[in-house]
Each structure stands twice: as C-alpha cells, then as structure tokens.
Amino acid sequence: MTALTDPGAIVEITPSAGVETARHGWRAKCLQRLIRMELPVPTSFALSAEAVRAIAGGHMPDRACLAAIIERADGLISVRPSAVNPAWGGPGTVLNVGINHERHARLVKSRGKAAADAIYLGFVQSYAIHVARLDPDMFSDSDGGLEAALRAYEDETDEEFPQDPARQLAEVLRSMARAWDGPTARLLRQAKGAPAIAPLGLVVQDMALAIGPGVTGSGTIQFTDSVTGAPRITGRFRGQTQGRSKGEGAETLYLTRDPRGPSLEEAAPEVFADLVRFGVAARERLREEMQIEFVVSDSRLSIIDAVRLQRSSRASVRIAVTLVRDGIISPEEAVMRVEPRALSDLLHHQVDPRAPRDVIARGINASPGAATGRIVFTAAAAQAAQARGDRCVLVRRETVPEDIRGMHAAVAVLTERGGMTSHAAVIARGIGLPCIVGASDISIDARARTLLVGRRMFHEGEEITIDGTSGEVLAGAAEMLEPALDDSFTQLLEWADAHCRISVRANADTPEDARTARMFNAQGIGLCRTEHMFFNDQRLPAMREMIFAGSPEDRRLSLERLLPMQRSDFAALFEIMAGLPVTIRLFDPPLHEFLPHDREGMRELAESLDLPLSDVTRRVEALSEFNPMLGMRGVRLGITVPEIYDMQARAIFEATIEASHNGDPVVPEIMIPLVSARREVELVKTRIDAVAAAVRNETRKDFTYRLGVMVETPRAALRAGDIAEHSAFLSFGTNDLTQMTYGLSRDDAGRFMGIYVSQGVYAEDPFHILDRDGVGELVAIGTERARSHKPDITISVCGEHGGNPESIAFCLRAGVNYVSCSPFRVPIARLAAAQESI
Ligand code: PEP
Ligand code: MG
Known part of the structure; x- marks a missing residue:
C-alpha cells in the first residue's frame, strides 16, 4: 500500500483553513461556516477529492496521520460523504469508528454497559456490511447482541474484529471511496445531473455520543414546513439513539411542547433555546433555510451537520420570497433559486x-x-x-x-x-x-x-x-x-419580469383562455388557433354546411353565417387583451376534421343538411387524405378555398374597428400557417389587402394590421429571407417544424418515444424539449436569414416549446423576441426567461 503524500490532502476544518466546495465538497464547506459562527461543532477534518480518488486507487493516507486523528479524538469518529452538490448523494455515513475492546471497556465505565455495547454493536454492524461486505442479514438483526455480532464477524472472515483504530479508519475510508466509484452510484448521481466523473470529499468528525447518561440523544430540527414553506419548528429528538444504535430507554421526544408527549423543550430548555438561536443564525449566515442535525450528550449540545432543507415546489417559492423579505438574499437570487417547472405545481x-x-x-x-x-x-x-x-x-x-x-x-x-x-x-x-x-x-x-x-x-x-x-x-x-397562487407566487414573478429580456405571450383561443393569460400577466396573445372556435353546437353545423356547399355562392352564404360569430370572437379577445398584441392564425386543419367519423354521425349530418346519406359519405370520402397533416391544410386551403380566409380577415377587421371604438386603435396581427413558399404569402396577402380595402371603404374607418407567417416547414425556415419580405413577423411553429424535420408524427410518436429516449436514440422527446441540433439550427438559420433581409422583423416561437424552460433558453440565445405558450405555462416561461436574462 503506497502512502498519500500531499500534505493538503487532509485538513482540519478551522475558520481559516483552505476548505473549498469544489475540492472538499459542500458538507466540509458548510461545517466550516458553522465553525466560523462559533457553533459547537465537534472537531472535523476534510479529505479532498484528490485524496479520496487516491484512496480509491489504493494510495492510503499516512498511517501515522490517521492514528493522530483518531487518538486526538480520544474516542470515536464518524465519516460522512461530502460531494460538491448535496443532491448527488454519496455512500452512507459510518459512525463510531475507532471502537475496540479497550475503548469499549472505557465506555462501560463512563456510560454503562448497555450504552457501550450499543455503540460497539452499531459499528460492528456497519463495518461488517459496508467494509467487509458480509451478508447484511447476518448483522442487521441485533437480537444476539454485541458478542454474537463479533462472533459472526470472526466466523465469516476467519480473523478477529480489527482492533487497530487507524486500520478501521483506513478501511472505512477505502470502502466509501470505492462505493462512490461503483456503477450504480454513478448512474444514480448522473440521473440527478452530476457529471460522469463527479468528485467526492469526505468529512471525518469526532463523535458526539448520543447514548449515555442524562438527557442524551440525536435529532434534527427545521424552522420551516417543508410542504407549505410556512414558519414552523419541526423535527424530532431520539433519546438514547445514534444512527441505528439504540441504548437502554430509547424514546422519541417532540421538539417543542406537545400535549401528546414529552418534549426536548421541556426536558432541556437551555439546549432547546440554543438550538433555536443557532438555527436563526445559520439561516442568516448560510443564506438558506436549513435542517440542522444535532446531538445532545448529557445536556451538552453539538451541531454535527446542517443541510439545505428539502422542500416541495410551493415551499421553494415561499422560502425564496421570505428570505428576500427578511433581507437575507436579493430578489435576483430568489428568482434564480426557484426551478421554473416547480411553478406548475402551484397552479394546479x-x-x-x-x-x-x-x-x-x-x-x-x-x-x-x-x-x-x-x-x-x-x-x-x-x-x-x-x-x-x-x-x-x-x-x-x-x-x-x-x-x-x-x-x-x-x-x-x-x-x-x-x-x-x-x-x-x-x-x-x-x-x-x-x-x-x-x-x-x-x-x-x-x-x-x-x-x-x-x-x-x-x-x-x-x-x-x-x-x-x-x-x-x-x-x-x-x-x-390545493393550488397556491398566493402572494409569494405573485411577488416572485414580479421580480422575474423586471429582468426578462424577451416577452412571453400566451396561446389563447377563447375569451376564457385570454382571461387566464391576463391573470398570468402574458404580454399578448401569440397564437389564436381559430379552428378551435368552430367546435361547438352552434358553429359546427354552419361549418359543415360550408364544407358541403355545392357552389361558390352556397359557400359564401354559409360563410356569411360564420362571419358574425368570428367577429364577436375576435372583438372579445381584443377587449380582454386591452391593447396588448393579439396574433390570429388563419384556419389551419384539413377540412375533414370537421366531419363525422362514423356512420351514425354521417346519418345525422345527412338529416340536418337534408341530403341523401350517399352524398354525405361520398363527400367525406372525397375529403379524406392519406396523409392529412401533409395534405390540404394551412395556407394550401387558404389558396384553394380562399373564401374561408376572406371571411376570417373580414371578421378580424370588423372586430378591430369595433374594439378600437373606445380606446387606442387595435392593431391585429394575422398569421398564415404552414407556409413553404414566398408565393403563397403573396397570394394570401393580396386577398387580405383587398378585404381590408373593402372594409375601410364600407365603414369609412381606417385601421392598420400586421401580416405574418408561421415557419413550420423546413423549407420556410431555409427560405425565411425571401418570405420575410412580405411579413411583419415570423413565428416558428416548432410543433410542426419538429414533426417535419424529423419526419416524425406528433400524434403517433408517443408509442415509441419512451423506448427511443431510454435507449439514448434521442436525448429527450423533441416535442417536449426543442432539439437544438436539428430543429434549433433551422430556427437559428431562419432567424438569421429573415433579419438579414429585414432587420426589424419580429421573431417568435409559438410551438409548445415556448413554455419549456430549456427551449426558452435556446430561443433567447437565438435572438427570438418573444415566446408564446399555453396560458398555464406563462408563469413558468416568465421565470425561465428571467433566469436566462439575469
Ligand atoms: C406548431 O405547429 O408549432 C403550432 C403552434 O401550430 P399547431 O400546434 O396548431 O399545429
Ligand atoms: Mg402547426
């Protein structure tokens, strides 16, 4: 065995020692902060990540050094993992290292036989299972007591239980270092975001014994409720208990006075008062809500560890806001501390x-x-x-x-x-x-x-x-x-908005959606899918009548029935959005989606249209396509059946005039879906301009509007320069763009997506997180080409990715002006956009 020679490999944690999170891990650093606050932390040493790596490779620290640590402790020590990030976990803590027959005898004198046996037994069990890797079943049952455990150890290993404390420590260090390198531990921490070669430090600490005379035991205390984030002291105190070892008369006490049973507050009021005082100080100094681990040894308090309090989503928001209000962190820090996705837990x-x-x-x-x-x-x-x-x-x-x-x-x-x-x-x-x-x-x-x-x-x-x-x-x-749209939620988002570099709009189709969007402070509607307005009992028949119209004149008549309905839809949206931009997408889906799919439905339709059933079935069949998502939909429908877009444009303009009546003029944004060629835009624009001119003429009222294009086909992204010429804005419809870039049906991919992601074919579901390498490159190319032709063009993303934090980060870097997402995702998008902007 070679010795580890670096003198900095093991340092005693003192206020001025060079302890760094990156080198020694978060636990070592946290303990140093507690020591600087002069809290009663037992003497502790930090092993650096290099030392732990060397130990795993067989290079042990100098024996004399280990012996010195353990002699100095005049008793026993614990070894705890200290990864760079607490979320990455680590091997289990080992307590009571250093106990042997001689020290056991001393403990019998100072603490009594039962306590000494319990302490020794706890270590034999841990050592046998984690270091010697013996069958846990033989040691997990402590019924046989200390003697039986020592005998089982000797039977299984053919040697006496190690009596040299330095050797015990060396073996514990080695087993923990190696456990960190095991494949299961590596996969588990990688799943929590750790890099493949994450460093591990270790902390060696003098034991504060929790089994013995007087008020003695171990516990945890926290000052905030982990589920609600409200201030509340909770935790527990386990008398005569240390890890898995229990001494005689072991019992659990409440921390604060409780009618249900005895409490630490009553048993040791000074200890309890100190704990509370230390907790308040630790929160301020560590600038975080903590859970504190402590030991009471005959009414003497030791703080042995402190960890960031585990918390629910709603608690994470309330804690961040309270820390700002208490002057402990800045609003920017609060914004950075809350995971955007956590907000969705508060909305529902x-x-x-x-x-x-x-x-x-x-x-x-x-x-x-x-x-x-x-x-x-x-x-x-x-x-x-x-x-x-x-x-x-x-x-x-x-x-x-x-x-x-x-x-x-x-x-x-x-x-x-x-x-x-x-x-x-x-x-x-x-x-x-x-x-x-x-x-x-x-x-x-x-x-x-x-x-x-x-x-x-x-x-x-x-x-x-x-x-x-x-x-x-x-x-x-x-x-x-219950949902928790409380004052903390509103406050956090207000702070977020102050830092956002891009806007967040909502995809809203109905007045109800628009009201939700406003409630969540969306800065406009980025996508109104107008086809969703036709699926109700009054409108569907008119829509079907239009589809079945035998002549252009019949079609015009049915569209005239739909016109006032659409006009009132748009007027309502303009009114609710009160001057904020509203982007209305012209009709997009294939017409057959509006027709019945079964015989019963067709019979009912034949009856309502007063047509023979055979006519209806023939028409339905004629409209059916092999691949409707790549067929007659979007702008293709707008060019081949232009009367639909004419009607929608008229409804938009008439609603614009109506809504501009009482306040600032409304400037509607009209968006053409599924474009792949510039000529498509020219043809639609010519007709919409003509409708605008007609409405101006008839009403003698003036208005302006902005025409834009949805970039949903790879060709539209590649030809964005060309297409930009007739467009005031481009909006990437990344749902269809993903579908078409991958050649992957958005409606069917769910069947095999799980297998694809688990086998690493795709890192993520590309319909969920924007694929930066492929679809993202098209977004970047499209943005760049559009801007080089028209520098002031507005660029946005209105696919579902607009509400996904990782995708928003990409959009911001690609130079997008705004993202638009479902109303309920607006708060998440606002927070994610702010975090990218800070
Ligand atoms: C899109 O394709 O990204 C989009 C927003 O349109 P839809 O989801 O309605 O196809
Ligand atoms: Mg689309």
Missing part, C-alpha cells in the same frame, strides 16, 4: 406527496396537475356527467377535435396513444386540464366500457385519479393539495 391541484398512491399505469405527463373523477369513454358521456354535476375523467384511445367539448366537461384526460404535442396534450395544457397521453399499458374497450390495466379491470363510473405532473394513473381518489 397536486396529489399530496405524503399520501399513499395506488399506481395502476404510467404515461407521458402531458399536462400538469391532478384530478379525481369517474371514468367515461366518450365525449358525450363526459358532457352528460357534467350535466349531472359529476366529475369525470375522459379516457380515450386518442382525442380528435370533436372531443373538445368532452374535454371541457371532464376534470382530466387519459389517452392510450399520443405524445407531447398530440391533440389531447395541446388542448389539455391550453385549458389547464391534468392529462396523461401515450399510456400504452392500458387497454380500452369502448363497447364494453371497460379499461384493462394489467390484470385490473375498471368499469365506466369507477373513480380514478390522473396525476398529470408525474404521468401516473392512480386507482380511486387521492388526497390533494
């Missing part, structure tokens, strides 16, 4: 993390929040349930536009198929409905009205809970936490 109901969960299936967590309701299998059944006042969960193989009304009637949605940008996912996020898609383990029998999950069968009417945050389907009703 959550399954209480403390409650039991009966998980029956998993899928893609497409829209966050949780809700419990009775299973229904059709949109009609969902509407009927709502009419009865029942809460229901709509369970479908996948949803289609006709299901929108059913989705509005349900409290949550579950689909067997689909991915992050499938119909169900997009709509659910838009209306803030918990939703799981792509739950491929479930099997729906819509006729029998049953849902089979593994061997468990659920019938229509049975209760399930959808946890759209985790993607888990639970049987029955789960306990919930």
